[in-house]
Amino acid sequence: MNLTDALVIKNLTKKYPKVEALKGLDLTLSKGQICGLLGPNGSGKSTLLKSVVGLIKPDNGSIEIFGKSPSRHTKAMIAFVPEIDSLYRWMTIDQTIKFISSFYDDWEVERERELLDFMRLERDKKVSSLSKGMRARLKLILALARTAPLILLDEPFSGIDPASRDRIVEGIIRQFKSEDQTMIISTHSLGDTEQLFDSVIFLDEGIISLQGNAEDLRLQHGKSINDLFKEVFA
């Protein structure tokens, strides 16, 4: 364990009744970066993220988050946005924000205000009236309004319109503080979002097949991360 590491994972294994989602995965991730966790559906991305949050108990292996095993204490250090839509439809945006923010000590009202403005969301709108892209923007606010040192976004770009995707990418770039935050974003389809990432991890059937700095990989392979992704998972 190094002081500059956000995450150290060793030999992580998780079996479900019909499939082995993680097969002895090792991963070290240093602080201050935005990391893309890339892999097709079923490669183990969500299982990995949920294990880090502590929502899934792995069968084997160890996880250290800033040097600590997953616990109630590390939960407070992580802002996790799951892929599933967990918002209450009957609430307004304002009610959603008040409800969620009440759980966290690190919520910053100033950030919340900036983000709502930037994401063009109005407080009195009902969640049930929002498009999928709008709901994705709202979910991002719930993570970025906190100052949590580790932010995990599971498939934030999945199935949303290009305009919302652009807003989300720009919102992350504006709000992410590399001095004291680390972010992992999982996606099965990179599209035109690869410029967002410092580094990428290719997750292939429960193990990491490639990890590296995005610029170094472009230089080494003479390819975009998107092309490399398509080649590896063809």
Place this chain on the structure above:
Amino acid sequence: MNIDFNTSTPIYLQIILEFKRQIAVGVLKPGEKVPSQRDLAALLKVNANTVQRAYREMETLGMVETLRGQGTFVCQDEKIVEETRTEMLKDLVDDFVHAMRSLGLTQEETVKEVEQMFQKLELKGEVSDE
């Protein structure tokens, strides 16, 4: 500033190249303030560490300098315009000549190709003798 990135080459190098181009053609002038790293990152929708890497490299190259609390500026020295222009020109010619040679073209054939291209562009009205 807007860059249409080709993501198969490092993005920080493309940012540096765009700064060079803008300095060489006079869009960015010696001593002029350039966007903050965070603003440029948001504008280009590029990771802030990538922009930081580009700025650090440009400082090392002497293209820009960062003044504490004031921001980043194009180098004051007027010579930078001519130097950048010359450097870009040399790089382009170097790449071009090597590419032509690797295709097996002689000097005469290469020059002829260039002349023909200029004539073609002139007919289309894309080149004017200033």
